[in-house]
Amino acid sequence: MNAQTSEPVLVLKDIRKTFDAVTAIENFSLEIHPGEIVALVGDNGAGKSTLIKIISGVYAPSSGSITIEGETVSMASASMARAHGIEVVYQDLALADQQTVYMNMFLGREPLNRFGLLDRRLMISETEKLVKELDVRIPSAHATIRDLSGGQRQGVAIARATRWAKKLILLDEPTAALGVAETAKVETIVQSLKSRNIGVLIISHSLDQVFKLSDRICVLRRGKQIGIRKTAETDKNEIVSMITGVN
């Protein structure tokens, strides 16, 4: 575990977000290092999704700073977050169902050949390569998304994020809609992201999953950051009491 020695890919400092009179997030600070998986846990309404939206550029924070590899950024849109190398895998899978796997991999970023037309060959070969590396088992790059199972779809969504993420992947409950076997498969894929030197921030409701995957756990309760623990140095009881506020 050499993650802590390198420069963090993402630094959040004193992030605050208010919606009119309501404070959704107060004084949140977090560093994520390359090759590190950080889990964000908390009860419903704790502010996890708000935080993901801030990091992915959907919301601007009311105050505080976001630093990506040493550079302080202000992101006004999801496109800007993407330009900074941050990719999000959404809970409800932002995939186009009737299109092929490879078209989804390159959705909105399709490569063109020298005639200015879609470079399908490149898209297909890159898709096949990545799908193989991540061991996402799909029939072929030509398969239509709607013919895939939930786990395969989530695999494609993660593969897409991996293809484009230079620095950070945000996973918003990646296995919430999956069965047991598919969850295991997706967890393996998430784990394999560590070797790619990308930072991963994962939201999950499953503490088993959090303990299986993460290096550190960050707990939110009602918009307040309760604490960050190294996964190896804590246990479920401590995390649960941090989440609920009950000792």
Next chain:
Amino acid sequence: MSQSKQTAKQTASLLPQPTVPLLKRIHLQQYVVYLGFLAIFLFFAIVLKDSGFLTVRNLSNIVLQTAPATIMAIGLVFVLSAGEIDLSIGSIVAVSALAAAVTLNAYGLVAGVVVGLGAGLLIGFINGVLVAYVRLPSFLVTLATMGLFAGVARSLTDLRSIPVTDAAFTGFFGSGSLLGIPSLVWWTVAAVIIGHIVYRETRFGAHVLATGDNGRAASVSGISVPRIRLAVLMTSGGLAALAGLLYAGRLQAAKYTLGESDLMTVIAAVIVGGTLLNGGKGSIVGALVGSLMMGMLNNGLILMGLSVSDQMIVRGLIILAAVAVSLREKVR
């Protein structure tokens, strides 16, 4: 079919199989238009053997008659694929043809063509802005503009028909020929090829499909969904205007009735051709074959001596059957 679907689903399942053979699943919907076309063609070829159906003259007539509908159908494939609809294409045909004819007679060829096409693009632009930026449903917007511009077409020339006598215009847009092939065929071929390439092989085409398939996914992927919506409605307006010019060129006159009865034919041709009504999937070549099928149906039923009312009933039933088969795939 359901058996093979079952196995396909199982083979595609996640865990045990590391490699799954590329199973080409048969989507009936993609082929129904070709089968239908073939079936109707064979039927008429046999039944109307002695009524001149199979003559070169009759067959080429079918192609010429369907050219404007085919061109409108190409525009509609883009609109439907983006998850929208354009009901105003018939009215655009009339307004554009009339605007072109009036301008042509007063200011000459170039002005006529520019004003004619410009009218279609402008109506498409109005539709597009209302749908993409004011966020009104395209069904309602184009239903309204369909009526509105049908009225404009009527009032533009007081229901009079405007003669189009410019030989260059009529030659270029419908009555002439090049290398022995009628200009309407050239237009059809060009529109289909360009339409197919734009639809299948460009970023724009991919973004149109993504928009109609899952607008949110398109949006979070950085695709400007409103711009796509505006663009498809302008495409459809522009192509409907071109269809109007072709009508005017072929009939050597423009009238408010042009395009009036085309909307249903065009929608049927596009749906039968494998384009989904709710977006994300479609085919330009399918729309061409669908349009030819509709033309052939018209032609054959007339040659069979059916009364107009019987023609309408038979045509309606056949469209119903074809559409039912086309859409069954979608429901799973």
